Amino acid sequence: MSIVVDSVSKRFGDFVALDDVSLNVRDGSLTALLGPSGGGKSTLLRVIAGLEHPDSGRVLIAGEDATPTPPQRRNVGFVFQHYAAFKHMTVAKNVAFGLTIRKRPKDEIEARVDELLKLVHLDGFAHRYPSQLSGGQRQRMALARALAVQPRVLLLDEPFGALDATVRKELRAWLRRLHDEVHVTTVFVTHDQEEAMEVAEQIVVLNHGDVEQIGSPRDLYENPSNEFVMRFVGPVSELRGRWIRPHDVEILLEPMDGAPEAMIDRIVHLGFEVRVELSLGDGESTWVQTTRGQLEQLELTEGQIVWLRPEADPEPVSA
Amino acid sequence: MKSRLTLRFIALGYLTLLLGIPVALVFINAFQDGVGAAWDAVTTPEAQHAFWLTFIMVAVAVPLNTVFGVLCALAIVRQRFRGRAILNAMVDLPFAVSPVVVGLALLLVYGRRDGWVGEWLAENGIQVIFSTPGMILATMFVSLPFVVREVIPVLREIGTEQEQAAATLGSGGLQTFFRITLPAIRWGVAYGVVLTTARALGEFGAVSVVSGKLSGRTETATLFVENRFQRFDETGAYAASVVLALLAFATLLAMNLIKPKEAQG
Numbered sequence A: 001m002s003i004v005v006d007s008v009s010k011r012f013g014d015f016v017a018l019d020d021v022s023l024n025v026r027d028g029s030l031t032a033l034l035g036p037s038g039g040g041k042s043t044l045l046r047v048i049a050g051l052e053h054p055d056s057g058r059v060l061i062a063g064e065d066a067t068p069t070p071p072q073r074r075n076v077g078f079v080f081q082h083y084a085a086f087k088h089m090t091v092a093k094n095v096a097f098g099l100t101i102r103k104r105p106k107d108e109i110e111a112r113v114d115e116l117l118k119l120v121h122l123d124g125f126a127h128r129y130p131s132q133l134s135g136g137q138r139q140r141m142a143l144a145r146a147l148a149v150q151p152r153v154l155l156l157d158e159p160f161g162a163l164d165a166t167v168r169k170e171l172r173a174w175l176r177r178l179h180d181e182v183h184v185t186t187v188f189v190t191h192d193q194e195e196a197m198e199v200a201e202q203i204v205v206l207n208h209g210d211v212e213q214i215g216s217p218r219d220l221y222e223n224p225s226n227e228f229v230m231r232f233v234g235p236v237s238e239l240r241g242r243w244i245r246p247h248d249v250e251i252l253l254e255p256m257d258g259a260p261e262a263m264i265d266r267i268v269h270l271g272f273e274v275r276v277e278l279s280l281g282d283g284e285s286t287w288v289q290t291t292r293g294q295l296e297q298l299e300l301t302e303g304q305i306v307w308l309r310p311e312a313d314p315e316p317v318s319a
Numbered sequence B: 001m002k003s004r005l006t007l008r009f010i011a012l013g014y015l016t017l018l019l020g021i022p023v024a025l026v027f028i029n030a031f032q033d034g035v036g037a038a039w040d041a042v043t044t045p046e047a048q049h050a051f052w053l054t055f056i057m058v059a060v061a062v063p064l065n066t067v068f069g070v071l072c073a074l075a076i077v078r079q080r081f082r083g084r085a086i087l088n089a090m091v092d093l094p095f096a097v098s099p100v101v102v103g104l105a106l107l108l109v110y111g112r113r114d115g116w117v118g119e120w121l122a123e124n125g126i127q128v129i130f131s132t133p134g135m136i137l138a139t140m141f142v143s144l145p146f147v148v149r150e151v152i153p154v155l156r157e158i159g160t161e162q163e164q165a166a167a168t169l170g171s172g173g174l175q176t177f178f179r180i181t182l183p184a185i186r187w188g189v190a191y192g193v194v195l196t197t198a199r200a201l202g203e204f205g206a207v208s209v210v211s212g213k214l215s216g217r218t219e220t221a222t223l224f225v226e227n228r229f230q231r232f233d234e235t236g237a238y239a240a241s242v243v244l245a246l247l248a249f250a251t252l253l254a255m256n257l258i259k260p261k262e263a264q265g
Helices: A041-049 A091-101 A106-119 A135-148 A165-182 A193-199 A217-222 A227-233 A292-298 B002-030 B035-041 B045-078 B084-091 B099-110 B118-123 B132-143 B145-158 B161-168 B173-184 B186-202 B205-211 B221-230 B234-263
Strands: A003-012 A015-025 A030-034 A056-061 A076-079 A153-157 A185-190 A202-207 A210-215 A237-239 A242-244 A249-252 A261-270 A273-280 A285-291 A305-310
Touching: A003 A041, A015 A041, A015 A056, A015 A202, A015 A210, A030 A041, A030 A193, A041 A056, A041 A076, A041 A153, A041 A185, A076 A135, A076 B161, A091 A106, A091 A135, A091 B173, A106 A135, A106 A165, A135 A153, A135 A165, A135 B161, A165 A193, A185 A193, A193 A217, A193 A227, A202 A217, A202 A227, A210 A217, A210 A227, A217 A227, A227 A242, A237 A285, A249 A285, A273 A292, A273 A305, A285 A292, B002 B234, B035 B234, B045 B084, B045 B132, B045 B145, B045 B186, B045 B221, B045 B234, B084 B145, B099 B118, B099 B132, B099 B205, B132 B186, B132 B205, B145 B173, B145 B186, B161 B173, B173 B186, B186 B234, B205 B221, B221 B234
Parallel strands: A030 A185, A030 A202, A076 A153, A153 A185
Antiparallel strands: A003 A015, A003 A056, A202 A210, A237 A242, A249 A305, A261 A273, A261 A305, A273 A285
């Protein structure tokens, strides 16, 4: 189901968490709310779920105004950063909770729980308690629990934030595949641009309670609407007073018009990627991202003088 | 190593001197004339009535203080309102005020002649002071803080995320309380109930003031002990003390027996 957020504002005392925020989430899409902590992304997600009430503005789910509806009647699935597992219940009882509340017949609940535990790869864990699961397993249980009631939308608040890097990466890819299988409109909150880029179809960048930009991952990366978005969604380096992606700078061995002269200070090998740190004449320093192949072809060495040519940039962002 | 042993010795010595020896002497004295004499002393009609009355105190005060204790704890932890700090401080009042003062305070409210609502109650045929209702009120007053104090830290620790998760899954307020909150705080509640029970069993001062100490009518087990002691019936006094002590031990033991089974959950 689609979600429409219409001019929503929310304050906590003097702190403005959301300032007149509007956005559309298409039915069946996978959207990331991306931004630094305190930017308002979790608050926005909680407003959509009904866990926070906005000071002004509306939330429409599937075209209906859901603003006055309490969370228990919104039929949204919500996944918390710290899992919010029901510690006194087994995994099966956790997943069955929403169906038990809805007083579904026992055999229907059992069948559904079995199916969901298979979906999240937790079959065989039905009779364990949450304390006997790893963080990643707990989060998958929480996801199965949220999906059990066939929610109209699925909302995830920093779902992988409490997990270690390897599990995080696994679960990211897995969430992506799960969405292709289940097709429920999904919105997740993250402060990790790589996570947002990898998983989402649409990214909403939030900062200081404002929407900075909404677009596809590629759109945001290639056409950031301002410096904040540019810096937040990818690496940047500064060249002659302009922000530029460090791989959009070409290293030349001969001088050329509009290509400033620079000296290579350091060459850092990061596997396939190579980071070249340079200093320009007037105390300015910058860095360029290149590949091992390029480096070998140009036979670059530390201390060498080169010229830097910014590649064609459709909409330059001034620093 | 040596200092650890010293620490252990100090702790054990302290407990033995202060608790162990006196309680052991009560047991020894209760049976100085034999088990038969002790048994006879606690099965007289007065003694039986006294234990029955203590049972009533516990049976009324513990459930009521448990229910309202949990509600108070919820209000203090989960809500923001004016006077929350005052409510929080008031809960500790029974710890701070001497039970005798509690008894006198109850006389000022319910006393037949000069009590605040005593006259009105008397006209309507309700006797509070020198009867069971007053003694129950006194017991409730002194045993009120335990459930609240045990439940508050547990409520703080569990936070509200599980409750919010339950709400998004379609659970209403009451359902969430009984299915999520209550199971999560059950050990806090259980420990509070045990302490409330122990306090209600042992209450003396406040009940003493409002009871009138009518043997066989308004005499609880603790008052019975005092009464026997003052009449130089040492066997009766110590034997009844032993029964009270055993009841308190049983309460503590009961909790320790049920606790480990579910601790893993």
